[in-house]
Amino acid sequence: QSTRPDLENCLSLSDSRLCFLFRANIDEVETEVVEIEAKLDKLVKLCSGMIEAGKAYISANKLFVNGIRDLSQQCKKDEMISECLEKCGESLQEIINYHMILFDQAQRSVKQQLHNFVKEDVRKFKETKKHFDRVREDMEIAQVKNAQAPRNKPHEVEEATSALSITRKCFRHLALDYVLQINVLQAKKKFEILDAMLSFMNAQFSLFQQGYNLLDELDPYMKKLAAELDQLVIHSAMEKREMEHKHATIQQRDFSYDDSKVEFNVDAPSGVVMEGYLFKRASNAFKTWNRRWFSIQNNQLVYQKKLKDVLTVVVEDLRLCSVKPHEDIERRFCFEVVSPFKSCMLQAESEKLRQAWIQAVQASIASAYRESPDTFYIEHLDRTASPSTSSIDSASEPRERSARGETILQRIQGMPGNEQCCDCGQADPRWASINLGVLLCIECSGIHRSLGVHCSKVRSLTLDSWEPELLKLMCELGNSVINHIYEGSYQEQGLKKPLPSSSRQEKEAWIRAKYVEKKFLKKLGSRRGSRRGTGFDNGSGPRKCEVSEESSGETEAETSDPEDTREMDPGTLLYKASKARNLPVMAEALAHGADVNLANDEDEGKTPLIQAVTGGSLVACEFLLQNAADVNQRDGRGRGPLYHATYLGHTGQVCLFLKRGAAQNDGDEDGQDPLSIAVQQANADIVTLLRLARMNDEMRESEGPFGQPGDTTYIDIFREFSHMASHNPEKLKRRSLHFRHSFR
Known part of the structure; x- marks a missing residue:
């Protein structure tokens, strides 16, 4: 408890007692004020030092966060690193903002408030003290003169007595002012110090509370990342052991140059x-x-x-x-x-x-x-279209792209709804789910990856290679078509779709509900009509893509009366839509749980993939294969998709199935395999493809010092047929007729 002189006591004490007791009390107060002033000055200076150090800390942290952001931009190709750095950078920036608020509060509450108290209130006290000391000295001098006045000189006695009375009265008034100033200072000191410290501690509380909330929200992501990091460490250790083993093996070799060992390989895999x-x-x-x-x-x-x-x-x-x-x-x-x-x-x-x-x-x-046995069927390759690849023709770049001046990105983004992310609406999506046929932003693509490839297969529009049949598939579907299926009823349920600004947790919950739990599907068969005379309607309006799959007169889809799809189960719907080449209806059937490999016992055990072969659609086959169709599943007569495609002369489909690992050695119930059928029909293209694939399989099984001979020929020819089947199917049909006439 601070010493406080009492005003009433000051008035009631006699002159001598007042002077003695009051002076003792005043001395104690003055000593206390001097000490508190020194402590407050020191605290203000320490606070200034803390604030300056804090500003330097904030500046260094800002530079550190900028470094994290720069590294994140550099690591854009590695989604895991980029996402981690981006999230950590955002959190650290928020913590920096909280620190800035803390130091700003320290500046105002501790430094400025206490500094003002010392410079203003204590200064007023000191000025009052100086005035009080002068009056006290004057009173002491008057007391001495009054005591020294001679008795025989009445006028001096009267003068001394009058001066003492006036001085004493002035002293009493000033003593009251001084005591008041002391009491005010003591009260304000308590208020100012407590208020300053309470404000500063509240700022500290806010800093750590906000920091805890921020990091608590980031905690699930950090735990998930830690689990993935554990796996990366394990894989890294395994790779390190493998590399050390290879290193030890290579060190034992003789690296002396011998040009006699120089050989060439026309079939090198590279x-x-x-x-x-x-x-x-x-x-x-x-x-x-x-x-x-x-x-x-x-x-x-x-x-x-x-x-x-x-x-x-x-x-x-x-x-x-x-x-x-x-x-x-x-x-x-x-x-x-x-x-x-x-x-x-x-x-x-x-x-x-x-x-x-x-x-x-x-x-x-x-x-x-x-x-190239027929030098006229392969036109001059566009080997100089891209200076970055020079003469190497990439399977990821269809030749028609250079002719039209289009990129893969422009073609696919031109589909209805593809100008924004299928799931959150983010503009200019650069990622795709190839089995669903939709475009995604980078954040939603990461969530799709977490669903597993059985649900969504994610690929970059700009970083990955694209085969022509896969490009055609993406141009058959698109965000509008798929959202019409997977989001058919969410508005009826009173739900709102995530926005680009929504949190990752909101987007992930939506995507899982949409594709895994399938909560927003409309009842199957709620749309009816006809498309291409097949009895199916995609329910999404006209599409921009061109239909250029190969077909033959023997396998044209029937022009029967439209069927009411409301009576069909998903499996039947998929079966019929596969033959009708209707990808939107096929996608809807799969969304409703159709078994992509279900055999139709009423039609010789044929599968949807075999029906797609019969319908003559290359892109329908690709869609089913991307959605886990078994390329080797055979019908009741032992004939698989490759057999049917060979029998019907669908060269593009044969090429596609062989690329997807179709087996051709097993015969049907009559003992005939695809190659024997192709030879009987004198289809030189299909015979070439089947024989090359068989040779390639045999060569892969053999070991050689220079790799796998035959791979380059195999890849180049299959690439040519893939391009032709997707972009010039009529040329394949003309070639087939040409070789049949030549054979005869």
Whole structure:
């Protein structure tokens, strides 16, 4: 309890007692004020230091968070790292904001408030004290003069007495003011200190409370990430052991260079027949020689100056050139590659290497002719369309794309509803679920991945490769069609769809309810009508895509009266829609639980996939395969999808099934397999595909020092047929007729 002089006591005490007791009390108070002033000054300075340190801490934290964000942008391709860094950066930024509020409160409540108390209230006290001290000294002087006044001089006595009376009265008034000032200061001191500290502690409480709430919300994600991290650590340890084993094995090899071991492989899985350094004579006037990295790939001779340089094509088509040794030159080990348009003089590093290069070019020429028995059916490949890939034709880029000036992204995003995410409405989605046929934003695509590939298969529009039949599939469906199916009743249930700004938890709950629990489906068969004369209606209006699947006159869909789909169960609906080539209805049937591999006992045990073959639709087959259709499931007569496609002459479907691992060795109940059927029908394309696939399977089983011979030929031919089946099916039918007439 602080010492406080009492006003009443000040008035009631006699002069001498007042002076003595009051002075003792005042001295104690003044000492206390001096000490509290020093402590408060020190506290204000310490608070200033804390605030400055806090500002430096906040600045350093901001730089750290900016570094996290930069790293997140750099790791965009790795979704797990990017998402983790983004979430952590956002949380740390919020905590920085909370710290800023804390230090701002410290500035106002502790530093400024206590500083004002010291500079204003204590200063007033000191000024009053100075005035009080002067009056007290004056009274003491008056008392001394009054005591010294001689008795025989009445006028001096009267003057001294009067001066003492006036001084004493002034002293009493000033003493009252001083006591009042002291009591006010003591009361305000208590209020100011308590208020400042309480405000600061409330700010501390808010900081940690808000920080706890923020991190508590992030806790489920951190636990999930920790579990995934444990798996990554295990996988990393396994990979490390494997790499250490490989390292130990490789160290035992002899790495001395021996050009006798240099060989070429026209069927290399990488597509590179042979590669290495050669000297090339320039075509300028000086005939200078430059060392370049040459390779033979995709029936072309190309070179690079540096590894990351764009490939320069020396010979565009090896089928049109010849190669020979060249001795009429000063340099050794030279050979010449001659095309109808130019010749190229090259130099190897040894005679054995020269012979190897000559043989590699000759073998590539022969291989090019083997790959293309009918030189007219494959038009000139668009090998120079993309400088980034130079002569290497990518299966992910259909040739019609360069002709139309379209990208895969533009084509798929042009479908109805595809301009925004199927599940949250985020603009410009760059990810797709290929078995559902929808576009997704990056956050929703991550949630789809967590559902498992049995539910949703996620692929990037810009980072992954796209086969032509898969591209056609995406152009047959789209967000509007699928949402018409999977979100048919959510508005009737009074629910709201998530927005781009919604939390990940809200989006995940919606996506699971939509695709896994299927809570928003409308009753099956609520739409009726006809489409393509088949008795089915997709219920979503016209679509932008072009229907270009191959079909034959023998398998045209029936033009019977429209059927009422309300009477069909999901399995029957899928079965009929597969033959009718109606992907929206097929998607609806699968959404309602249709078994994609259900055999129809009333129709020789045929499956929906076999029905899609009969209907002549390549994209319907692709859709069923993406949704777990068994490519080897056979009907009651032992005939699988590959058999039916071969029998009907559907080359594109045969190509698709072989790429998906269809078996062709088992015969049907009559002992006939697909190859025997193709030979009987003189279908050269299908015979070629079946024989190549069989050779490729056999070669995969054999082991060789240079990989798997035959793979490049297999991949290139199947790629050509895939493109043609998706974009020029009429050409396949004309070729089939041409070869049948030639056979006869």
